[in-house]
Amino acid sequence: MTNRNPHPSPARASSEALVVLISGTGSIMAAIEQASREPSYGARIAGVIADRADAAGLEIARAAGIATAVVSLKDFPDRATWDDALARTVASFSPDLVVCAGFMKILGPAALEQFGGRIVNTHPALLPAYPGAHGVRDALAGGAKVTGCTVIIVDAGIDTGPIVAQAAVDVWDNDSEDSLHARIKDVERELVVTTVGRMAREGWTVEGRTVTVGQA
Numbered sequence: 001m002t003n004r005n006p007h008p009s010p011a012r013a014s015s016e017a018l019v020v021l022i023s024g025t026g027s028i029m030a031a032i033e034q035a036s037r038e039p040s041y042g043a044r045i046a047g048v049i050a051d052r053a054d055a056a057g058l059e060i061a062r063a064a065g066i067a068t069a070v071v072s073l074k075d076f077p078d079r080a081t082w083d084d085a086l087a088r089t090v091a092s093f094s095p096d097l098v099v100c101a102g103f104m105k106i107l108g109p110a111a112l113e114q115f116g117g118r119i120v121n122t123h124p125a126l127l128p129a130y131p132g133a134h135g136v137r138d139a140l141a142g143g144a145k146v147t148g149c150t151v152i153i154v155d156a157g158i159d160t161g162p163i164v165a166q167a168a169v170d171v172w173d174n175d176s177e178d179s180l181h182a183r184i185k186d187v188e189r190e191l192v193v194t195t196v197g198r199m200a201r202e203g204w205t206v207e208g209r210t211v212t213v214g215q216a
């Protein structure tokens, strides 16, 4: 697959529009929002969408003056209609890049068809190790000594897309899932902010499994 983001170039004066999908705390989204206050960041959050009305990150987004929407699976008769509604809601913000930041649902065909190649996800493990909903717990249970976080371009699989960026975090002997996840998130926020900013400013290409950010 070759996929060059057609929009960004270093000469662009305006910033790229992001839609951020969240399910919970939204601390990564908040870090992007903070970074985007600096115009040279090159991206701004046009909208935040959650799959749960009680996602705490929604309040952070509203307080920052960002438009929000909730598209909850339980409000739809099946996954396909939820996926259609989610894709329409994402499209309503005309994003250049969609960022799944703690979004705990798998995107379906409607979202992938419309935004495929322009959706990134951040995962709290060094993919392809420990994919899925419990990346931190699974790394601990697997006896990993080093884990971390990974930004991927989303494909139809579960955390199987091409890797954009990774950062490593040591596992400590006395780590709990919470303590390890907190240290991962400290590193992850910076990784996501840096990676999304570079993608927005410099564009990217995907050749097979290899993602290159910036002019190849």
Ligand code: GAR
Pocket: 022, 023, 024, 025, 026, 027, 028, 029, 057, 101, 102, 103, 104, 122, 123, 124, 132, 133, 134, 135, 185, 188
């Ligand atoms: C992050 O660690 C992210 O990698 C993880 O949820 C956390 C969200 O934190 N996502 C997944 O586990 C997806 N499989 P936040 O809500 O504070 O930004």
